[in-house]
Amino acid sequence: MDPTTTRTLGVCNLCEAICGLELTIEHRAEGDRVTGIRGNPSDPLSRGHICPKGVALADIHSDPDRLRAPVKKVDGEWVETTWDDALDLVAENVARVINTHGKDALGIYLGNPNAHSLGSATHGVRLVKAFRTRNRFSASSVDQIPHQFVASLMFGHQLMIPITDIDRTSYFLVFGANPMASNGSLMTVPDFPNRVRELRRRGGRMVVFDPRRTETAKIADEHFFVRPGTDAVVLLAMLHVLFAEGLTRPAAYVDNVERVRELVADFTPECAETLSGVAAEDIRRITREYAAADGAAAYGRIGLSTQGFGSVCQWALNCLNILSGNLDREGGMLFTEPAVDFVERGLIGRGHFDKYRSRVRNAPEYGGELPVSVFAEEIETPGEGQIRAVLTIAGNPVLSTPDGRRLGEAFDKLDFMAAVDIYLNETTRHADVILPPTTALERDHYDIVFHGLAVRNTARFTPAVLPKPRGARHDWEIFRDLVLRIQARLDRKPPLAARLRERLTLSLSPTFLIGMLLRTGGRTTISELRKHPEGVDLGPLRPTLPERLMTRDKRIDLAPAVLTDDLTRLRAEMTELDGADGLVLIGRRHQKDCNSWMHNTERLTKGRARHQLLMHPDDLAARGLTDGALVEVTSRVGSVAVEVAAADDMMRGVVSLPHGFGHQVDGTRLEHATKVTGVSINDLTDPERLDLSGNAALSGVPVTVAAL
Ligand SMILES: Nc1nc2c(c(=O)[nH]1)N[C@H]1C(S)=C(S)[C@@H](COP(=O)(O)OP(=O)(O)OC[C@H]3O[C@@H](n4cnc5c(=O)[nH]c(N)nc54)[C@H](O)[C@@H]3O)O[C@H]1N2
Ligand SMILES: Nc1nc2c(c(=O)[nH]1)N[C@H]1C(S)=C(S)[C@@H](COP(=O)(O)OP(=O)(O)OC[C@H]3O[C@@H](n4cnc5c(=O)[nH]c(N)nc54)[C@H](O)[C@@H]3O)O[C@H]1N2
Ligand code: SF4
Ligand SMILES: [Mo]
Secondary structure, eight states: OOOOOEEEEEEEESSSSSOOOEEEEETTTEEEEEEEEOTTTTOOOTTOOOOOOHHHHHHHHOOOOOSOOEEEEEETEEOOOOOOHHHHHHHHHHHHHHHHOGGEEEEEEGGGGGOOOOHHIIHHHHHHHHHHOOOOOEEGGGHHHHHHHHHHHHHHHOOOEEEEEETOOEEEEEEOOHHHOOOOOOBBTHHHHHHHHHHHHHHHHEEEEEEEHHHHTTTTTTEEEOOOOOHHHHHHHHHHHHHHHTTTOOOTTTEOOHHHHHHHTTTOHHHHHHOOOOHHHHHHHHHHHHHHSSSSEEEEEEHEEEEEEEEHHHHHHHHHHHHHHHHTTTSSSSOOOSOOOTTTTTSOOOOOEEEOOTTTOEHHHHHHHHOGGGGGHHHHHSSSOOOOOEEEEEEOOHHHHHHHHHHHHHHTSSEEEEEEESSSSSTTGGGSSSEEEGGGGGOEEOOOOTTTTSSSEEEEEEOSSSSHHHHOOOHHHHHHHHHHHHTTTTTSSOOHHHHHHHHHHHHHHHHHHHHHHHHHTTTOOOHHHOTTTTOOEEEEEEOOTTTTTOSTTTHHHHHHHHHHHHHHHHHHHHHHHTTTTSSEEEOOOOOOOOOOTTTTTTTOSSSSSSOEEEEEHHHHHHHTTTTTOEEEEEOSSSSSEEEEEEOOBBBBTEEESSSSSOOOOSSOOOOOOSSSHHHHHHHOTTTTOOOOSSSBTTEEEEEEEOOO
């Protein structure tokens, strides 16, 4: 190896698979450059896995379009400025808005990459808490709130989410997830393709329910098309079959089993067939096979949680695992025991629902957050509590939340907006100031969140791979400075003692804090992890119940009334749906996409276009359309013009657009991204469509498609 080249271990933080990496770094006078990235075979969790995005991590670091210094808008033009100036500008304006209009006048939105940054976990959370605004939003309410809501009601903590024991299961039932593209979610499962191969080699089966024959469906033993938004009736029918055929064997710590039997009595497989398109006989057979398997896991993700009955679906899925005896069983669904146990240690609250409601629409909060679907109306509607200033942190809600176009327009009506982000994009272009932190390769990392959701207990600490450039700031330093500078300018400051305490805690680095958490956790230490940068193995998942339950009585209530009451709404809506024949829209992910933000790397965007509306050939023919035609897709909320592609992988009556497309930044920045064609699916999704939990129902949006 060239003496100016070194090898070092790193980590990918682009998705929940948290793959370990091996990087080749060239040291040159003008700075270090990553010249190669491979999977790290000695990582006990990811075992050498890497996907195309992992390789593209290097492109984020070298991207000339990425922001490296703060910028502010002066007379409509972006100009670079100093950190002191930018931070003061944000502090003055945010403090002014709070002083004049009250704490709720500040709206905060946290995007997905926060979950992938140690500094956000340790310091971002404190920033959000410091301002006590009720107008807190995040990507969670276009994603996994139903999982959290149901977990808090059944297991006593919002992050007690059962994880598939994929390495030992013999029956893997998948609803509304495509881990072959997404690499898994609320299930950290790097190397999914090989784990499925192993599952099938030991005689296990994978069965997928999805309105599209996805990459995952294609490698499954069986795939069933299910009409979007109707999974709840399929799952309730499966529960019906478990009871009807005497297949239930709940643990002794489960209450209200009989109540569930009564509730599902009229959800027969025949009724589910009419609504969902899945044959009654298939529902019966799959339920029997699942119940008979020696360790089975029923798992459902985004396609299941982002629909009108997302919470009912997640509840029914838990009931299925519990009643069949597969919760807390090897090869079934298990709870993790991470080295930093955020559940047991109370680092994150248990979760609460409907403690207060949004001002305009009266929508309930979950866990201290309002549904992001109410964000725009809270900015647009005058009155006490109106949002006047917004801070977005690592998020692009203009592309990622329902009716994003309207949200972008609302941002322009604000008194002030700031963004902590590394790019000028569809959201941050509405800001007055953008504060860009260092990127993943430049900061120390420990996956507090994802070790706790992983299919195996492991721990890994990764020191920064590249030096912090001179003058750059880590995200946690930005959060620290914002809290201190804003608080100093508030009319109603917290008491001096509290502020001093805050200053002290905020000055401790994330690495120091993680070291303390590891030490008090007792399973490993940071010095052990520094000696083993590939990660340490803490063993497979194990049965832990009922001790690990966070419910006060260490029992599981199988029928929490808040959830079961929603069956009334389900019955009413399903009656309406009966016989409906219009088109409905769903989303999709591609292996080379990363929500809305990795489109500025050529490596991930060259090759075949993947922005098209996918539609079954019969549906095309019925409208006199041909493959490749330009069509207008219209929903209640708006219209977009996009090319259509014939795809017999689609269920009839269902069309699909990828999410995270529709880039619209002009000017010199984001050169590549603006060349990526396509439209934003969220210019069609509807903020009025919500699950009980407040989560957006992004899936199954009624649309029409016509030639343009
Ligand atoms: N219709 C539809 N909509 C969806 C979905 C869907 O399936 N269908 N999926 C939903 C889901 S699951 C999610 S998680 C959301 C995602 O929604 P968001 O989190 O709002 O969007 P992202 O595209 O992840 O945007 C990430 C932002 O963070 C910035 N960024 C990247 N790295 C860093 C960093 O290290 N620090 C900082 N400060 N910024 C950084 C990027 O430039 C970008 O602006 O979208 C949701 N929206
Ligand atoms: N390559 C890539 N990987 C990613 C991301 C990315 O953008 N790109 N994003 C990351 C994020 S933030 C998340 S949250 C995860 C999400 O991880 P997954 O949940 O695996 O994400 P998707 O690939 O969107 O899979 C959702 C599936 O649900 C199906 N579906 C839609 N509506 C319904 C329905 O009503 N019923 C049923 N049964 N199925 C339905 C869709 O066809 C799709 O196949 O992925 C993560 N990983
Ligand atoms: S699967 Fe790909 S994007 Fe996800 S962590 Fe691994 S390398 Fe990164
Ligand atoms: Mo997500």
